[in-house]
Amino acid sequence: METHAVRTQAEARDLVPTSEPRWLNEREHEVWLALRHLLWGLQPAVDRQLLHDSGLSGPEYSVLATLTENPDGVLRSGTAARMLGWGRSRLSHLLRRMEGKGLISRACSPEDGRGQDIALTPAGREAIIEAAPGHVGFVRSIVFDALTPEQQDSLLVACQRISAAIEASGAIECDADGGPCDAEPTA
Amino acid sequence: METHAVRTQAEARDLVPTSEPRWLNEREHEVWLALRHLLWGLQPAVDRQLLHDSGLSGPEYSVLATLTENPDGVLRSGTAARMLGWGRSRLSHLLRRMEGKGLISRACSPEDGRGQDIALTPAGREAIIEAAPGHVGFVRSIVFDALTPEQQDSLLVACQRISAAIEASGAIECDADGGPCDAEPTA
């Protein structure tokens, strides 16, 4: 990060016979700083509100919300991972901790012996139902109360374009497995 | 996260006698999803590019860039933390690892016995000079090549407004110490 100040740019330009002459101008630098400032600030702020007001971490909330989208609150682990856009490993670690807290339960899938069915427990359902209003209220106050509808539309477009650029840029993540990198599932 | 699907909202609205009736409408939900998608995608993408192409992690790059902004490459630890908008603890942990790699060095400050002067080593300077062009090139390709100048301006405004809302929202972070939460130092 830190697209570094002019000094660094000057030094690099002087010392390295690089083929990358396209440094950021002042306006671009300002945009990048603002974007990074938001990046560094928004996620922690949302997580903190959640943890403080409901005892759920951000990732935990995400998992519970995903489960709740299903009528019966049951999902195969891999399916949930795809819906969240996460790697299996990440989800597995998190599920272990959540199972320990009683928020979800896991059982071998009857259909495919390899899979795990993860299910919302009553405690898990109660936790997210209690957390949701505060979470949504916070997001509204932070994002939507701060922007006019036109600004919100512009923001949407910008996010979509940058995200598209990232994905086009060969950022083929998706854990270590070669999954199709679904992404954009919750829409 | 996961401002959860309509089902969750409906359930919460039914079951909880809440005073938070302001759920997100469909358009707002879409904006929030796009924003979160960006949040989850941009930071890791930048970090990955950096780590892959130069062996520096995102935070390491930030620290080196901050040091490089100073002529002599020396900074007090607390000053650097303020410039980065980070907590002392976070920086301390990172510096320990970076010292182990030879990227920076630490010495007791002669002025204030409590402080540590952190200094860029030759290896550290070389590392960031080598990393900078690729980093900037990547940021440009992801953010600026994807947006028109007008869209960039809109994005800037949106970022500033949301960040301001976060800070206004009593997000008084700044580690455990009561620092003035400088923020916006690198401009």
Added chain:
DNA sequence: GCCATGAACTTGACGCATCAATCTTATGGG
């Protein structure tokens, strides 16, 4: 000169994410 207060920094414990194995179960070709 002495001590309370507080600032600067570090440390340890813990949750979280990634990466590289591993283990188990399907599945398809011989």
Added chain:
DNA sequence: CCCATAAGATTGATGCGTCAAGTTCATGGC
């Protein structure tokens, strides 16, 4: 039927970030 391959999931190691103590040093009142 048997084995190679692949998919689903877990595990362990490591880096990172946060929170809560803790340590060291400076400073101001007495």
